[in-house]
Amino acid sequence: MKNPYHISVLVKESIEKLITDKNGIYIDATFGGGGHSHAILNRLDQKATLIAMDQDIDAVKRNLIKDKRFHLFHTNFIHIEDILKKKQIEKVSGILVDLGPSYFQITNPKRGFSNQLNCMLDMRMNQESNYSAKHIINEYSKNQLSQLFQKYGEFNNAKEIANKILKKRIKKEIITTFDLKNIFFIKGSSKSKKRFFARLFQSIRIEVNNEINLFQDFLFKSKNIISPGGRMAIISYHSIEDRIAKFFFKNRMFFMKKNDISRFSFKMIHKKVIKPSVPEIKKNPRSRSAKLRVAEKQI
Ligand SMILES: C[S@@+](CC[C@H](N)C(=O)[O-])C[C@H]1O[C@@H](n2cnc3c(N)ncnc32)[C@H](O)[C@@H]1O
Incomplete structure (x- = not known):
């Protein structure tokens, strides 16, 4: 079909x-x-x-x-x-x-799943849920963020990633996918950058949808x-x-x-x-x- x-x-x-x-x-x-x-x-x-x-x-x-x-x-x-x-x-x-x-979910800019499109941080599979990616990124404690990056993204530097988000969000709410991406300067090849953001976004999506x-x-x-x-x-x-x-x-x-x-x-x-x-x-x-x-x- x-x-x-x-x-x-x-x-x-x-x-x-x-x-x-x-x-x-x-x-x-x-x-x-x-x-x-x-x-x-x-x-x-x-x-x-x-x-x-x-x-x-x-x-x-x-x-x-x-x-x-x-x-x-x-x-x-x-x-x-x-x-x-x-x-x-x-x-x-x-x-x-x-x-x-x-x-459809990944490629639809209204759904906020993709790190390739600049759109509102969302990632909810169920649009009626109260917890979007924006909520998690702006409201979770440093500990909660670091735990989810470690557990679902399998990052060794989960605390460092959480710290960077906290530093940024004190100044300004993180609203879009590119707001989030722009927090990080990833050294290395474009492949390693791609991999980092894929894992970062995947770990947030897993948390958003439990x-x-x-x-x-x-x-x-x-x-x-x-x-x-x-x-x-x-x-x-x-x-x-x-x-x-x-x-x-x-x-x-x-x-x-x-x-x-x-x-x-x-x-x-x-x-x-x-x-x-x-x-x-x-x-x-x-x-x-x-x-x-x-x-x-x-x-
Ligand atoms: C990879 S797609 C499935 C594609 C499908 N097998 C096809 O051939 O088109 C996964 C779908 O599962 C849904 N989904 C994921 N977790 C779910 C859950 N806990 N309960 C119900 N639907 C869920 C998503 O909304 C998404 O539409």
Whole structure:
């Protein structure tokens, strides 16, 4: 499906592995431009159901799929249990989650995600949320800022970065993406500058959308929703998310902090993490950091 909203990543690889029952119930937890939903519906038979969700109202409004098997909700995937209750569904055959922002979100100057465009610092995937990037950059304490740069940007000099922001914002509120960029003078090649700003902006975006905590909570809920023999496919775009997916599927007990002592029961259905092919990366360079992991729920 051609949709300028987003260029879907690892579609064939993820959908082929996700679907085990052509008349089953599936969830696309991150609808975006609907490329994965469209591909799922194409492989399913007439009795199947696909529930999709996205927290971004723009994604929902621009939906192009009209199909009686398809139901789209404007919600955060953390509310997956409520949505299923509404549809009187208890268990599903598969869940797909394709994390990160959509092409539309990144390239739309009104959304304030990109460090390449001079626009208001925003980065909210859910436009109804109270916490934008501008709020975080101007209101967070030095400690909070430094923690988020260290945790989500994996910066060794997180304190120094936070300090520079504090020094600037005492004089003048930091409003735009370029206000933020102009605080930093990065020595070195244009590649290292690009890398610095990509990491800086990514760490702020993760905080704005509470991406890591919500993803963990979502996995936690999902494991009870998938039927034995059903599958979960996760496409991630940075090492923190991929590490979570990997540990989750390996049944590592770091999720114990959530006080869940039940045995986890997923088994990876492929040995190595799946990455986009060279032709896919050539066609869509943004896909280069994508990693796919698919696992099957055991009995
Ligand atoms: C990479 S895009 C998905 C693209 C989609 N698979 C496609 O083929 O077009 C990610 C989408 O997930 C949405 N999203 C991210 N986190 C979410 C969450 N916690 N709940 C609901 N939607 C979320 C974003 O708003 C964005 O539209």
